[in-house]
Amino acid sequence: MAVKEYHTEQEVPQRPWVETPLRESYALSEAAGCRIFLKLETLQPSGSFKSRGIGNYILRRLEEFPVGTKPHIFASSGGNAGLAAVHSARALGLLCTVVVPTATAKLMVTKLRAAGAYDVIQYGAAWRDADAYLKSHVMPGSSVPTIYCPPFDHPDIWTGNSTVMHEIAAQMPSQSAPDVIICSVGGGGLINGICQAMDDINMQSPTILAMETAGAESLHASLKAREVITLPKITSQATSLGCARVTDKTFKYGQRSNVRSVVLPDAEAAMGCWRLADDERIMVELACGINVALCYDGRLEKALGRPVKPEDKVVIVLCGGSNVTSSMLCDWRREYAYIDEETARRSDSALGSEDEDEMVPSELSKPVVLEGVEVPCSTGCAECA
Helix, strand or coil: CCHHHHHHHCCCCCCCCCCCCEEEEHHHHHHHCCEEEEEEHHHCCCCECHHHHHHHHHHHHHCCCCCCCCCEEEECCCCHHHHHHHHHHHHCCCCEEEEECCCCCHHHHHHHHHCCCCEEEECCCCHHHHHHHHHHHHHHHCCCCEEEECCCCCHHHHHHHHHHHHHHHHHCHHHCCCCEEEEECCCCHHHHHHHHHHHHCCCCCCEEEEEEECCCCHHHHHHHHCCCCCCCCCCCCCHHHCCCCCCHHHHHHHCCCCEEEEEECHHHHHHHHHHHHHHHCCCCCHHHHHHHHCCCCCHHHHHHCCCCCCCCEEEEEECECCCCCHHHHHHHHHHCCHHHHHHHHHHHHHHCCCCHHHHCCCCCCCCCCCECCCCCCCCCCHHHC
């Protein structure tokens, strides 16, 4: 029997996402000074948590059609949401067409086609152009019923994403609540799902660190302005976080007392990527590496605004992402080599030196400042008094 025939004859899965492991990382725990748990969303069929939300959205739309209907799925994301739409459609025996901007990386276009997209159309300079073209020109030409799949802004997507938090709650040692949950924020679909699940199970104690890269900090900017705002442009290389405006629900969740908005530069997100590859042999893109970066060089304490205790249980939602290759990791390591150099200088200063001048940190070796998080000095030095 041919492989294609074998797959065709299999029973259609009930859902297009899987339960992923929650694994304690001893290497990252050692680096952070507490217990670090990785929720391995990298193992989803599409390579990211998007399989949950997009998959659930498609299932809910299918319920609106007569049994046996085979609608065509249409998506306009050239990133992980598009891949999730293709994988989900294929798992459910459906076809999926994706329209992406002309600037979409060749790597992602290739991955969309390799995943089994019925067609990948490149149009327009930005996502809004591609999305408008999809709705006005591509979908109307379909000869079968259609389902339009948004990338993140829909309650059914948030409900699908909420399953990650339900799994975390069940997988924690002794089913105890984590002290900290770290997740990245683009448009807000993931954090919406996490907060929704925490409400469902009445778990309000964990601190949520909502991570964004500088140049894509739409949540942080909105919280600072005390209203939802649209960034004039995205300048971060973390394109999966490149949403100029978060959902209204995300803004509402972001104002909760247990949510802390944290912004890091692309360089530190990249560092999180290459150190994760070194320590855990896992490759992730910048949008995910930003979460891992907090484990190193005291960043977690700065983000929390308090000392980290060895017994603290910290869950990192390793959200995944497909926009990464081994060569990209090497390029980032070369481009942002100064991050490792800073760490080495701080370590040398902590160990002491016979040359008093060498003990004075340079401008580059100052402690990392996380935007939006003010951490009081613990030494009581004159400069900080």
